[in-house]
């Protein structure tokens with residue numbers, strides 16, 4: 145069992161020594177919220193996240209061995225920071241003078257921001273048959289066909305898996321295609337930190353991804369903001385200094401004051417992961433499967449595309465996802481995400497039996513309506529007018545969506561969650577795109593000033 149928690153221990157000792165804190169932060173360790181005592185800064189011995197050589201490096205090494213990676217680095221600003229770091233790191237190891245990436249369209253907004261800051265050109269992988277805003281499943285054959293017809297090969301492929309409704313890509317197959325073309329596979333695994341600890345790992349790094357980011361805080365007991373950037377052993381066979389370069393890459397985007405509360409939380413999570421977590425995870429997966437089966441008996445359609453995410457198809461009982469979320473709220477249940485059709489619930493071993501019972505009771509008491517069909521508007525092919533960077537950094541104005549036809553998208557309007565843009569910076573806002581925005585209730589949009 146892994147019991148070393150160097151960051152947490154350092155802070156505990158600092159508290160015991162009863163020091164006068166003549167340094168930041170301004171609360172001086174005096175409790176207002178209740179956690180200030182543990183909130184320190186880069187004092188002597190506390191190491192520095194962006195150039196770690198001491199306790200932080202030691203803790204990251206423990207995380208790396210738990211996730212079986214070449215190296216793992218912590219982020220205290222979520223996967224949003226980790227994915228920017230991942231893109232910069234991939235860029236650093238590419239031979240081409242202008243880094244290009246091929247990305248499945250359902251990217252998180254942080255990806256668009258990173259492309260603007262790093263001036264990355266993106267080719268989009270779109271799946272017209274299956275796409276909704278949240279999902280863009282790309283099968284290996286489709287990736288292979290797409291790469292074949294590209295005149296200039298990308299430097300990396302970027303996939304979001306699991307996506308917001310839990311759908312998971314065939315990472316093993318996609319990695320094989322990428323590696324056959326000598327292309328890196330980058331995965332936004334924000335929703336899947338726990339996947340490594342299943343009986344059979346489904347974690348992207350174990351399935352062949354070169355780099356991936358995990359939001360520890362989404363599925364593990366870590367404070368909001370705690371995340372990992374993982375580098376695969378395969379990538380480390382080809383490239384050197386990945387740990388040091390990942391830190392340099394992170395420094396471009398990160399605050400110089402990383403939260404020590406979040407670092408301690410990541411540190412303690414290592415012990416949690418190595419003390420019975422796989423067993424607890426297995427039990428939660430079993431509980432979720434039986435919950436799904438009981439919903440089925442109530443004629444409620446639901447999916448466990450991803451083992452810890454229960455996605456309920458609310459059309460199966462004639463309600464919208466948002467309507468169902470409002471109903472559940474009255475029953476003291478807050479869900480993760482809801483849209484016109486679906487409702488997403490995220491569970492972990494930290495959910496107790498009461499949560500499951502409440503949920504089942506709420507659905508047993510639900511007055512169902514007539515089921516209806518889904519009618520997703522088809523995602524049109526994007527039409528590019530200028531680069532993401534040009535558009536996102538241009539002068540822009542905010543206008544009502546219905547007046548935006550023909551304009552160029554500056555800063556994408558996203559609802560959060562899922563923070564996935566419908567139109568990306570630099571694209572022309574066509575009638576079809578605006579219809580989709582209307583479908584997702586987006587009222588205003590930033591457009592490039594003419």
Ligand SMILES: Cc1ncc(COP(=O)(O)O)c(C=O)c1O
Nearest residue numbers: 221222223224252304332334359
């Ligand atoms: C797919 C995906 N990627 C990245 C992020 C950003 O993660 P974080 O909130 O940890 O910064 C999110 C956040 O919801 C997400 O859903």
